[in-house]
Amino acid sequence: MARKKIKSKDKHILALSTLVNHPSAILYEKEDLIAYDCDGFTIHKATPKAVVFPENTEQVAKIVKYCHDHSLPFLARGAGTGLSGGAIPLNGEVIISMVKMKKLLSVDLENRRAVVEPGFVNLKLTNTISDKGYYYAPDPSSQYCCTIGGNVAENAGGAHCLKYGVTTNHILGLEVVLPNGDVIEIGKNGIADEPGYDLLGLITGSEGTLGIVTKITVRILKNPESKQTVLAYFDKVEDGSQAVSDIISAGIVPAALEMMDKTAIEGVEAAAFPVGHPKDIEALLLIEVDGIEAGIGEQIEQILQVCRNQNVREVRAAKDEQERAAWWANRKTGFGAMGAISPDYLVQDGVIPRSKLPEVLSKINKISEESGLRIANIFHAGDGNLHPLVLFDARIPGETEKAMEAGSACLKVCADVGGTITGEHGVGIEKREEMRFVFKDEEIQAQTDIRDVFNPDNLLNAGKLFPTPGRCAEVKKEMKAAAIS
Amino acid sequence: MAVTEERLKQSPPCTNNSLSNYLWKDAPDENKWADCVHCGMCLESCPTYEQTGQEQHSPRGRVYLIKSVAEGKLTVNEQFMDPVFACLDCRACTTACPADVDVGGLIEEARGQIRQAMPLTGWQGAVSKLFLHGIFPHDKRLQSLGGLLKFYQKSGMQTLVRKTKLINVMPKHLVEMEAIMPEINQPIKKKYKNNNIIKAKGETKREVAMLTGCVMDVMFSDINESTINVLTRNGNDVVIPKNQTCCGALHVHAGDRDMGRKLAKQNIEAFEGTEKIIVNAAGCGCMMKEYEELFREEPEWKERAEKFSEKVEDISKFLHDTGYEKPKAELNTRITYHDACHLAHGQGVRQEPRDILLDIPGVDMVHMPNADRCCGSAGIYNITNPDMAGAVLESKMENVPDDVEMISMGNPGCMLQMAMGVEKYGRNHKIVHTVQLLDWAYQKEAEK
Numbered sequence: 001m002a003r004k005k006i007k008s009k010d011k012h013i014l015a016l017s018t019l020v021n022h023p024s025a026i027l028y029e030k031e032d033l034i035a036y037d038c039d040g041f042t043i044h045k046a047t048p049k050a051v052v053f054p055e056n057t058e059q060v061a062k063i064v065k066y067c068h069d070h071s072l073p074f075l076a077r078g079a080g081t082g083l084s085g086g087a088i089p090l091n092g093e094v095i096i097s098m099v100k101m102k103k104l105l106s107v108d109l110e111n112r113r114a115v116v117e118p119g120f121v122n123l124k125l126t127n128t129i130s131d132k133g134y135y136y137a138p139d140p141s142s143q144y145c146c147t148i149g150g151n152v153a154e155n156a157g158g159a160h161c162l163k164y165g166v167t168t169n170h171i172l173g174l175e176v177v178l179p180n181g182d183v184i185e186i187g188k189n190g191i192a193d194e195p196g197y198d199l200l201g202l203i204t205g206s207e208g209t210l211g212i213v214t215k216i217t218v219r220i221l222k223n224p225e226s227k228q229t230v231l232a233y234f235d236k237v238e239d240g241s242q243a244v245s246d247i248i249s250a251g252i253v254p255a256a257l258e259m260m261d262k263t264a265i266e267g268v269e270a271a272a273f274p275v276g277h278p279k280d281i282e283a284l285l286l287i288e289v290d291g292i293e294a295g296i297g298e299q300i301e302q303i304l305q306v307c308r309n310q311n312v313r314e315v316r317a318a319k320d321e322q323e324r325a326a327w328w329a330n331r332k333t334g335f336g337a338m339g340a341i342s343p344d345y346l347v348q349d350g351v352i353p354r355s356k357l358p359e360v361l362s363k364i365n366k367i368s369e370e371s372g373l374r375i376a377n378i379f380h381a382g383d384g385n386l387h388p389l390v391l392f393d394a395r396i397p398g399e400t401e402k403a404m405e406a407g408s409a410c411l412k413v414c415a416d417v418g419g420t421i422t423g424e425h426g427v428g429i430e431k432r433e434e435m436r437f438v439f440k441d442e443e444i445q446a447q448t449d450i451r452d453v454f455n456p457d458n459l460l461n462a463g464k465l466f467p468t469p470g471r472c473a474e475v476k477k478e479m480k481a482a483a484i485s
Numbered sequence: 486m487a488v489t490e491e492r493l494k495q496s497p498p499c500t501n502n503s504l505s506n507y508l509w510k511d512a513p514d515e516n517k518w519a520d521c522v523h524c525g526m527c528l529e530s531c532p533t534y535e536q537t538g539q540e541q542h543s544p545r546g547r548v549y550l551i552k553s554v555a556e557g558k559l560t561v562n563e564q565f566m567d568p569v570f571a572c573l574d575c576r577a578c579t580t581a582c583p584a585d586v587d588v589g590g591l592i593e594e595a596r597g598q599i600r601q602a603m604p605l606t607g608w609q610g611a612v613s614k615l616f617l618h619g620i621f622p623h624d625k626r627l628q629s630l631g632g633l634l635k636f637y638q639k640s641g642m643q644t645l646v647r648k649t650k651l652i653n654v655m656p657k658h659l660v661e662m663e664a665i666m667p668e669i670n671q672p673i674k675k676k677y678k679n680n681n682i683i684k685a686k687g688e689t690k691r692e693v694a695m696l697t698g699c700v701m702d703v704m705f706s707d708i709n710e711s712t713i714n715v716l717t718r719n720g721n722d723v724v725i726p727k728n729q730t731c732c733g734a735l736h737v738h739a740g741d742r743d744m745g746r747k748l749a750k751q752n753i754e755a756f757e758g759t760e761k762i763i764v765n766a767a768g769c770g771c772m773m774k775e776y777e778e779l780f781r782e783e784p785e786w787k788e789r790a791e792k793f794s795e796k797v798e799d800i801s802k803f804l805h806d807t808g809y810e811k812p813k814a815e816l817n818t819r820i821t822y823h824d825a826c827h828l829a830h831g832q833g834v835r836q837e838p839r840d841i842l843l844d845i846p847g848v849d850m851v852h853m854p855n856a857d858r859c860c861g862s863a864g865i866y867n868i869t870n871p872d873m874a875g876a877v878l879e880s881k882m883e884n885v886p887d888d889v890e891m892i893s894m895g896n897p898g899c900m901l902q903m904a905m906g907v908e909k910y911g912r913n914h915k916i917v918h919t920v921q922l923l924d925w926a927y928q929k930e931a932e933k
Contacts, residue, residue, distance in 0.1 A: 027539065031564035034553055035539075035546035042523045053538060080540065081525035099538035119538075121529060144581070145528040272585045336524035339584025343519040 025053040041085035048089035057214040065181025075461040076212040078147030084428025090463045118149025137164040141332040155205030157424030159256040162382040168204040173217035179460040190217040208461045210454040227290035232307045232315040233281045239310040240283035241357035257382030258286040264376040271337030273329045334378040342391035349425040350414030371406040385423035487562035488602045504557030509601040513594040518552045520586045530581035541568040544578035561602045575859035576830035596740030621731040631703035635669035672702040673709040683723045690720035694759035699731040711924035728755035734772035765800045767896035771831035773797045805837035812926035815847030824857035825896035838919045862902030882906045891915045
């Protein structure tokens with residue numbers, strides 16, 4: 001297991017090893033580092049210089065200061081489940097792993113807030129407070145293992161963000177180690193709306209480029225009195241899409257409104273949590289409503305009726321909690337389930353106006369046909385947050401490039417209908433160039449100017465979030481090719 | 486440490502021109518890692534990741550390392566061996582994985598490569614050879630070892646060793662093990678060697694064969710006895726095939742796949758002609774259901790192994806599925822249930838043993854949080870990796886409810902490890918096998 005003595009002669013490794021608790025809290029050998037050469041986005045890979053495991057803010061600050069003073073690139077990593085490559089050490093960074101900082105520091109039910117360390121796992125918060133009748137709302141599908149620190153960096157969303165909002169709506173305060181090692185506190189005493197600039201909003205979703213979060217105050221919510229889930233099977237995508245629009249138009253605000261298409265259904269049914277969805281339907285909807293007991297039955301009736309009006313093949317409410325849980329497990333493990341039908345996948349994260357759903361899905365279908373790659377769709381239909389999953393096999397020469405092109409084309413479609421390129425997964429490495437689909441040079445400049453205030457030497461997580469300067473399409477193409485190889 | 490030059494010269498000739506650094510036959514199977522998309526859903530399920538927080542000690546990290554050796558990015562060396570052998574092989578990741586990646590299979594195949602590339606030397610090699618080759622596969626020697634242990638306990642030597650502090654010269658984890666050694670009785674296989682069919686009490690409904698196991702029969706022959714009682718009580722003739730041997734799980738976990746294959750073949754032959762093979766040790770049951778994995782390069786045996794595996798069933802699932810008489814006597818006890826990894830994650834048997842326990846009148850079942858989390862026993866892991874096994878055990882014990890009289894489970898390895906936990910943390914729960922409780926309830930009923 002843990003090797004006792006530091007064998008490296010590298011002066012930085014030796015120095016960093018004195019800043020953590022134990023010699024086993026730093027990794028520097030090739031075999032150990034290789035597990036860190038990518039996160040949930042596996043197309044780019046790069047090996048870090050070292051991985052360090054601090055256990056408190058002070059250690060993080062010291063490590064950051066050391067890197068800053070010695071011009072070593074560095075970045076923070078949580079569980080490494082990100083889907084846009086935000087934790088990949090493109091520049092041979094020192095990775096500061098936050099997973100040892102995994103304590104739940106306090107729970108304040110009266111004021112409905114909790115303070116956690118960044119390595120605390122999302123679902124653990126809900127599991128810890130659920131018996132008292134509370135929960136933490138943002139629920140990315142990776143919530144079984146992703147960390148709240150990572151959620152803050154990516155401003156993570158989830159199935160239930162349709163009604164409750166994404167991570168940024170649930171963050172009340174942060175302790176942040178700035179890229180020079182200084183420590184600041186934002187949202188003091190858990191009061192989010194402080195005078196001055198909205199730094200909480202700025203840091204949340206900054207993809208680890210402005211600072212490293214070491215303490216997080218989150219909002220917790222009272223469990224809804226009641227919830228109910230409906231499952232609907234459609235023979236035509238258009239009918240399913242129309243049902244989505246009609247549910248919202250009817251004035252219902254579902255807690256979640258999810259869609260899966262045929263290829264996605266094939267994947268989840270071939271994987272570990274099948275529930276027996278028919279394989280010949282074009283789309284399924286998973287619709288959840290929650291709130292006070294009194295209105296739920298009526299809303300469910302309305303939803304059933306809307307679906308029937310749209311030629312639904314079969315629609316029904318979950319008969320018990322067990323069935324409801326099985327439907328959700330099937331949905332929430334959907335991305336990983338693609339492994340059962342494809343060796344690799346690339347997930348995109350476009351956002352579109354709901355009304356454009358049928359049009360966009362048919363365009364994505366066309367991209368699939370043209371590229372010869374299958375594309376599965378599992379997504380948050382209610383807020384128009386699409387997740388086209390491009391299925392490919394990296395072992396076949398040229399397929400990775402084709403998949404990236406297809407993914408990019410999907411985002412172009414989203415941007416062209418008035419949407420945008422990411423809803424919740426972040427830009428990372430993956431969508432840097434696609435930022436140009438939605439921002440002009442001046443708009444990107446305004447953002448990099450802000451980054452330069454916090455992170456002037458660009459040592460912290462460099463090369464993420466923004467496109468590289470230069471407008472020539474040829475340059476872009478070359479860079480992409482270089483990055484892939 | 487890496488593969489020695491001398492050992493490299495002994496590697497088989499190249500049969501293809503891949504970059505793979507797995508040089509011996511029976512290499513990790515590419516199709517197994519092709520299922521992994523690196524999503525990370527396995528992380529929190531993994532006890533060694535929980536302890537270390539390090540990705541090379543997580544399921545997806547290990548899969549990635551195993552794949553990297555095949556791609557020629559890493560070689561088989563000590564740094565690679567470390568995470569591969571630190572895996573508990575508990576299979577919790579298999580339950581968590583959305584794509585059903587067979588991490589356990591990959592780990593075992595990788596261990597096979599490591600052991601061929603870097604054979605154990607020195608005292609480790611000698612000890613491992615003594616037990617894995619010299620004792621477990623041989624009935625007589627195993628029984629003699631049992632006899633020695635029994636002599637140790639009964640002759641007063643145990644008391645002497647403990648009182649004279651002679652025990653202090655042993656490593657700490659072995660002392661802890663010595664303290665919980667169960668009382669040794671006569672092995673079942675020896676007891677029934679001249680009469681290997683035990684008739685059902687009352688009308689015979691069917692005939693089943695039973696695996697007596699190696700450790701099980703020496704250390705826990707009373708559980709084997711209970712298994713026979715419960716089976717015969719419910720209309721089963723029990724056959725104990727003479728030529729059966731150790732299932733080979735310990736060998737396969739240790740990377741000794743050749744010995745694993747040898748034992749598997751012996752068992753496949755020994756149980757030929759039987760319809761059902763009842764196993765009361767989760768680790769053995771899981772191994773025997775996976776025998777085909779060992780024969781990827783021997784199609785004829787693979788087919789026989791598949792047929793064999795279909796017949797293998799855990800005692801609790803068998804009773805649950807074929808029906809059993811509910812005991813009428815009350816046991817009046819508070820218990821909790823621990824899921825053995827190779828029962829819950831390995832064989833998907835979770836509810837059946839709980840149902841059996843709930844059917845015993847007077848049994849008050851208390852829920853154990855994270856009941857399907859590994860206890861750290863993991864075959865002989867607690868001997869080879871005592872630090873990690875100790876840390877995993879500590880987390881396990883934190884979840885055991887204070888106020889229960891007994892902890893029930895379905896695997897001898899877990900029983901020894903949990904007994905150690907009880908001893909180490911000053912608890913006073915009794916460690917029992919699920920069938921024992923059922924057997925006791927039947928016995929109590931008969932006494933009335």
